Amino acid sequence: MGKIIAVHSYKGGTGKTLLSVNLAATFVKHGKKICLLDLDFRAPSLSTILKIKKAECWLNDYLNGTCKIDKVLIDLSDRIHNDGKLFVGLANPSTEAIRDMSAKDRKWEMRALGRLLALRSSLLNDKGLDYLIFDTSPGLQYSSINAVVSADLVIVATTFDMSDVDGTKRMLRELYDLFEKKTDIVLNKVLYDVSSKFGKEEVQTKVKDVYQVPLLGVIPCFCEISRAEGNIIFAQERPDHPFAKILDEIANKIDNDVA
Ligand SMILES: Nc1ncnc2c1ncn2[C@@H]1O[C@H](COP(=O)(O)OP(=O)(O)O)[C@@H](O)[C@H]1O
Ligand SMILES: [Mg+2]
Numbered sequence: 001m002g003k004i005i006a007v008h009s010y011k012g013g014t015g016k017t018l019l020s021v022n023l024a025a026t027f028v029k030h031g032k033k034i035c036l037l038d039l040d041f042r043a044p045s046l047s048t049i050l051k052i053k054k055a056e057c058w059l060n061d062y063l064n065g066t067c068k069i070d071k072v073l074i075d076l077s078d079r080i081h082n083d084g085k086l087f088v089g090l091a092n093p094s095t096e097a098i099r100d101m102s103a104k105d106r107k108w109e110m111r112a113l114g115r116l117l118a119l120r121s122s123l124l125n126d127k128g129l130d131y132l133i134f135d136t137s138p139g140l141q142y143s144s145i146n147a148v149v150s151a152d153l154v155i156v157a158t159t160f161d162m163s164d165v166d167g168t169k170r171m172l173r174e175l176y177d178l179f180e181k182k183t184d185i186v187l188n189k190v191l192y193d194v195s196s197k198f199g200k201e202e203v204q205t206k207v208k209d210v211y212q213v214p215l216l217g218v219i220p221c222f223c224e225i226s227r228a229e230g231n232i233i234f235a236q237e238r239p240d241h242p243f244a245k246i247l248d249e250i251a252n253k254i255d256n257d258v259a
Contacts, residue, residue: 002033002124003258006134006151008144010167014157015188017045018225020135025235026247028077028084030255032130035073035087035123039147040137041101044091049230050076058092060101063112069122080236087129101143109142116150131254139167140175148175153258154183155216160190165210172211182258184216186250191221217250219243 007020017040024036037059038046047053052074057067073087080086091097104112123129134147148154154176158168168185176183187207192199200218207215222243225234234243 002129002131003152004120004124004132004134004150005153005155005254006136006147007155007157008136008148008171009138009157009164010171011159011161011164012043012138014138014159014164015186015219016040016138016157017049017135019155019157019186019188019219020133021046021049021233022235022243022247023251024086024131024133025080025233026244026251027131028080028086029082029235029239030248030251031083033085033128034131034133035089035127035129036133036135037089038091039134039143041091041143042098042137042141044093044098046088046135047090047093049233050088050090052088052090055090055092058097059089060092060097062089063115065111065115069119087127104142106142109146112143113146113149116146120150140171145175148181149179151181153254154181155186156183156213157186157188158211159188160206169211172213184214184257185211186217186219187215188219189221190218216253217246219246 007016009016020036024034027034038044039059041060055072055074057071059072061067062069062072072089075087077085119132123132134151136144136147156168158164172183185207187203190203203218204215224241225243232238234241235247238244
């Protein structure tokens, strides 16, 4: 049976969306059937990144109980010339929808959790997907916690930024441990200094010391990624780029770990 992966972080801008999209594309490249869902209702991004202006239904509607999940999913398999399959579900990026989602109460969030959990049978079982990938909001808001609770594996995107490190450590102890989630770290935006002693191994040792959870991957800060301004899905369009190679390794590790 397929598995659910939630990509989460303490702070914003740590690379969750970049990682979710490129990990999804990497799995598809490896022949897998994937569904990628934008659960960042505060700052929806996938509609822009995937250049999709309209959806028959948004994920907001599915969680509100006014639309079936089949109407939310958009089949992007044709865009990707591989054996795999890619479906996406988008968060509504309109200002009104963002405000509406921020105002939901606990009771609504409980029902939304039920609907997220129901995706395990409707998508993973019935559609035979290999992975369902959740791109989430940063921090401890209810919708992110729902995503974490529903997941089989939580990938925490983090940086060496001091406030991010402290917050991530706290989340590892207080959130993921609490729900007994399998949690891996992806360290992003690492600046390797060729002239200093701070190389790859030092980074790995430091992560293990600081977080005490497995390190799934280390992604350097790539100027090409910044320069692309979100216009390039590296896993697909630049398969020889070092970032794409790192994603291949991450995807293989996940296959071996959660299978
Ligand atoms: N390794 C990296 N090198 C260069 N730019 C990066 C890297 N990772 C992320 N970025 C850039 O940082 C910004 C925030 O990334 P994003 O994926 O939107 O973060 P989040 O979804 O966690 O808020 C984006 O402009 C993205 O392209
Ligand atoms: Mg994001």
